[in-house]
Amino acid sequence: MHTQDSSWSELLRGKNAPRSIALSGGIALYATNTYIATTILPSVVAEIGGLALYAWSTTLYVVASIIGSALTSKLLQRTGPRLAYTLATLIFMVGVLICALAPNMPVMLVGRLIQGLGGGMLLALCYSMIQLVFEERLWPRAMALVSGMWGVATLVGPAVGGVFAEMDAWRFAFGAMVPISLAYMVLTHRALPPRDATASTPTRLPVPQLVLLAAAVLAVCAGSVSALPSWNLLGIAVCAVLVYALIRHESTATLRLLPRDALKFDAPLCALYATTCLLVIGMSSEIFMPYFLQHLHGQSPLVAGYMAALMAAGWTVSEILSSGWSGRGAQRAILAGPLFIVAGLVLLAITTPVESLGEWARLAPICLGLFLVGFGIGLGWPHLLTRILQVASEQDKDTAAASITTLQLFAMALGAALAGVISNVAGINDATGNAGIANAALWLFALFTLAPVLAWVMARRATRVKVAAAQMTPS
Incomplete structure (x- = not known):
């Protein structure tokens, strides 16, 4: 194991301190909202209906975040950091208020869409500014600090969401985000400069690629609403066609969504991007965990929210643990991560479907499985992101920084x-009992193990690439 020539104290003192707080605060706001929504969603559908649209709440939120993250580069160039953060936070707050007042699921989804737009801007702003305000040797620790805010959110989000859900006041959980957002606006206004002195001429957006990206995800989501397998398969098939069209267009486009060579299978960037996307997909089963825990294991919204957030807790722990590694230590972290995820998902597939009365002897293996999944993602995460920035050419570094958020959100x-x-095909909507929910839990976690297996294959390629290794900072 090797430690890079940097320390945590460098990020938290002098001129770096307010910058670190501003950048990490945006991720904390986005992540806290994510866990609030995940925790209260079972209570939301119990009051206003819309179980068939359960996954849409997350999907639309994240699709809008993709659009928001793509707009960030243009927004930052035109307005500068201070105003960009202010506008992003205001849009986020509008979405929060719509969700708090939603009379039914369609209106809730509109609010989640607007929320995601502002949240995506905040995410991309935080990641994009790392390379602008910190020295390169601090990037891994800065990445870990910013991404580690998901761990902070695991403490705050489920608590806020769970307490209000148990009080049958889930609307106030969204409302609580308003004063927090206002405080964050004041913080960024004071901590960030009004204009980036190195800002370049505003660039055009890769609109066709963004449309194809969003349409691909929505195709799968639209197919999921139907209980007929044929419609589900059609949605997946349409998604595959749209992704293929996206790859073809991106390969020849002058205005690009990704850095050059990112879609060439033998290029280092391709392996790095594929690994990160597959790792995130492996974690996405988390959205149904509060529902499974409440219906199969009799847990309250508060406890279910905290248990589901163990994935993010594991992510934070391993990311902090490995952020100072370099050389062989970083390579081993990247390779070991997917194996932890596989172990966690297999454990969840075995233990989650078995109903219980909430005995901790039954819940402990579920908690371990959730923690292992997050631990596996965080172990190599800062090194994967750092390598993407290092491998990208000088003219593609801005694109590479923005694309990290875009592809993470797409995944x-x-x-x-x-x-x-x-979940829908496996019978989660079956109203006759919990058998359909248990079957959904089994198939969900079992099938999702394929993602980290493929991630391990791509991680082997990513760690073997000499150009990536050569550009790693020596210990």
């Missing part, structure tokens, strides 16, 4: 949509 949305397909 989250696609994973959520696929989770909805599997």
Whole structure:
């Protein structure tokens, strides 16, 4: 194991301190909202209906986040960091208020869409500014700090969502995000400069690629609403066609969504992007965990929310643990991560479908499985993201930074949509009892193990690429 020539204290003192707080705060806001929504969603559908649209809440939120993240580069160039953060936070707050007042699921989904647009901007702003405000040797720790806010969200999100859900006041869980968002706006206004001195001329957006990306995810999600397998398969087939069209267009486009060579199978960027996407897809089964825990294991919204958030807790623990590694240590972290995820998903497939009265002897293996999945993602995550920035050419570094968020969100949305397909086909909507829910849990976790298996294959390629290794900072 090797440690890079940097320390955590460098991020938290002097001029780096307010920057670190501003950047990590945006992720914390987005992630906390994510866990609030995940925790209260069973209570939401119990009051306003829409179980068949359960996965849509996450999918639309993340698809809108993709669009928001893509708009970030243009917004940042035109307005500068201070105003960009203000606009993104305002859009986010509008979505929060719509969700808090929603009388039915369609209106709720509109709110989630607007929420996601602002949240996606915040996500991309935080990741994109790392390379602008920190030295390269601090990137892995900065990535870990920013991404580690998901761990903070595991403490705050389920608590806020769970408490309000148990009080039958889930609307106030969304409302609580308003003063937090206002406080964050004040923070970023004071901590960030009004204009980036190195800002370049605003660029056009790769609109066709963004449309194809969003349409691919929505195709899967639309198919998941039907209980007929033929419609589910049609949605997946349409998604595959749209992704193929996206790859073809991106390969020849002048205005690109991804850095050059990102879609060439033998290029290092392709292996790195594929690994990150597959890891995120493997984690997407998390959206149904609170529902499974409440209906199969008799847990309250608060406890179910905290248990589901163990994935993010594992992510944070392993990311902090490995962020200072370099050389062989970083390579081993990237390779070992998918294996932990496979172990966690297999454990969840075995233990989650078996109904219980909430005995901790039954719940402990579920908690371990959830933690292992998150631990596996976080172990190599900062090194994968750092390598993407290092491998990208100088003219593609801005595109590479923005694409990290775009592809991460695409993988989250696609994973959520696929989770909805599997759960609906397996019988989660069966009103006769819990057998359909148990069957959905079994098939969901069993099939999702394929993602980390493929991620391990791609991770082997990513760690063997000499150009990537050569550009790693020596210990």
